[in-house]
Amino acid sequence: MSDVAQVSTRAGGVLAATCISTLVVNANTSAVSILLPAISEDTGTSVETLQWAVTGYSLVGAAVIVTSGSLGDVFGRKRVFQLGLVLFVASCVMIALAGSGGMVIAGRVIQGAAGATILACGLSLLSVANEGQAQLRAVSLWGAAAAVGAAAGPLLGGVLVDLTGWQGLFWIDAGVAVLCMLLTMVTVSESRDEQRPRTIDYAGTILIAVTLTPLILGVTKSGDWGWLSAATIGCFALSVAAGYGFIAVERRVAVPLLDLALLRNRVLVGSTIAILIGAGTINGLMYLLSLYFQDPASLDFSPLEAGLATLPATVGLVVVAPLVPRLAAKLGGRQTIGAGFALTTVGFVMVGFVDAAWAYRAFLLPLVAIAVGMGMSNGPASSAATASVPENQVGGASGVSNMARYVGAAVATALAATIYGTVIGNQTEDGAAQGDALAAGLAAASWTMAVFSFLGVLMALVIARHRAAAGTLEDAAAAAAAHTHTLPTSATAGRSRDTRP
Template sequence: MSEAPTQTRATGVLAATCLSTLVVNANTSAVSILLPAISEDTGMGVTTLQWAVTGYSLVGAAVIVTSGSMGDVFGRKRIFQLGLLVFVASCVLIALSSSGGMVIAGRVIQGAAGATILACGLSLLSVANTGSEQLRAVSLWGAAAAVGAALGPLLGGVLVDTTGWQGLFWVDAVVAVLCMVLTYFTVSESRDPNRSRSIDYAGTLLVALTLAPLILALSKGSAWGWASVATIGCFVISVVSGYLFVVIEGRVKVPLLDLALLRNRILVGATIAILIGAGTINGLMYLLSLYFQDPASLGFTPLQAGLATLPATAGLVAIAPLVPRLASRVGGRQVIAAGFLLTAIGFAAVGFVQSDWRYAAFILPLIAIAVGMGLSNGPASSASTACVAENQVGAASGVSNMARYVGAAVATALAATIYGSVIADQTAAGAAKGDALASGLSAASWVMAAISAAGLLMAVVMGRHSTARGTLQDAAAAAAAHTHTLPTSATPVADRAT
């Protein structure tokens, strides 16, 4: 008699968590498309508005692991609902904003909410299902994350053209309220009774204090002067906070980051590879969103710009499910290396951009970048959880998820700084606006190419490692790999034959 209600409840959990991850990832990927429209409405320059992107990722990096820990201790449903409530509040705050500062503040709050929704939503889904049903549910969650990330720019473009940039946040708020209602009626509360109630709040604060001054220095360094007191002071604060983070992590009962994991060469290489992949895709989306919409370059509408990014966003998701089988045949590190090489070539091609380029000239480089990222993301994400013992999989997944946020925050700030400073220098030197924009995009693309090329070294650092077999579950995990680390069929260390 209890089977039907249990099945209904599991379906409700699946609906609430998949819908929430779809809306969070769509929101995250859509915001770059909105920046020119927000800039026009609020009068704040797009270079400053990059904090709406980097601030979100910065806070997400600090909160993603802590929110999961809070769910284990205080109740996963309770913290998930809290995340949804804060997400709704942040959407309303942003939609009602009359200044760029309010938009940035709302996005910073939204970063905490989004990370909480993802961390606790996946936990709720895992405890609500067992065996093959759990694998199916997690795979669907991963597919929803991938679809949301791919559709975000297009959805953002449609809404800007039809409702104004505020429309995205009103829609997101409504969907999040629906998720809250579903969660209230279908999700049972759960905790981890075996987990210590100690939560590393100090580590969370120090992650933010490490990243915020670093990003501020990258954003303002060219204006302040790289040798100025303000710039050097930011770097010093970042270094000191990073050092204190390491000290604290070695002393707290349940650390945000288990420092012992850093002795694992495969995990370190995979984590840096994930950081590079997440950073470069976010940097690319920021650059293209601005360049495609600027009247002095292509002059696209937000909708046209959203459509124009599809070769990068949808292409990445489309190629990723095919990668696990390829990796199982030729080796994970070979696929990762090939992916970063192809990505670097794609960015280098964009580095040759000229002001007279039309959109057709961007298509092949964007496809190369998308395919390259698809090749590198999946195997790196799979390796990060397969290279540790089974009881460390959760911690390793937390490290890689934090790395995504760190990469997105730092690389976007770096891309924005290079793009803006080169444009300013070229304009001051008398260059035409179109030529200055092309020079800015070129310079930033070459830096992204160099960062992608550094990913080749990570394939060497990782060496040989276990790869996924290429199941349907692996395909979903690979598709979601640029947004979240999911378990795969790659054999954990403890399960391998000795």
């Protein structure tokens, strides 16, 4: 075989290993909410407690997403990518064999670290294995795989619960991850960033987790403890102290997890907050609808029916997003972001009027509005994040926005779950029928997410004028993946190829 053929074959193997792994990781991530009622029934653990299987995953992912990329740069991207796959397989087996909710949650926490590592190092491996247009095509396919996985996850989870039990998803994912390990072993060459300092910001990683854990615990338990209780205030105080410690550490380390100088960039800060709001509200919505649709006192859907019911939101988001870059190029990025959040706000307001008599068809229009709005805001916000900085800061800007997705998903899901559960409990104590209590809980959480979405409209006004993506095929793929990962677009400074998080 010629050298050119060998290089082409090897690049194809890297593409296959990274695209399949990111598809599996994103499908797994988005499927879990659909599985929670079945896991609760099998393990005897309340859905309220199992919420940590969702928020714990995002919490650890926020702490690890940047660090895992740094570990790959220093110790070898292939080695760290393989470690992520090993952890993913181990966590899948652990969850599939779990006899308790605590074991499921522990497995999902490990899976959060594994998933973030696979995404961060997989994208780096793909970038260094290709050059020029081949790299753009490869990264675009990776983005498309991420988007398809996220959209297909709830439906796949619903199908597997009916066919194999909820454990089937994790056994299948473990098997696919093992195949990716073998493919990586054969086709992927090791690579490092020889110019990068060898230091890793481990303290920053730990402090991110210490900041988020008491924050989410305080939000989650506030319904039981009270918002002004000593325990709740103590959690928030610990979170603030850890956040302050994180800032202090980042000012002193040689290679910080977060370059604080980036926070002086108004476009980057605005787009990052927009990304956080978007990720938070869509994850909170999917979590609540997965529970509401399956509850016997509301629609009483099977897991498969619930997965099908969420398709207007998941598939709609992916279908609309690739069309947005051309719209943003004509109207302007911040105008498109603002319009998207306005439409999302309207969708959440509509769900805020839900009552127990609503049939599924009443949810269709607001779900479509939310999906279209999210599609309009996600892509331009991600594009703005990488377009607003010099070429040598693109990787850092991408890391900030990717971390924001995990933070938004963790905090907003915890907040939505707390509001939902608290209102249901209060309504039930007041003698309301269970169906009415569930609808009241969903309505209250939806109004809260409508407020956050409206803040996204205001945030769009803060974002200054910036370069917009031209609307190329690569821009469309980046926009489709934008609700899971930030990829550089044609607007990125210098057409940078640095796609590391």
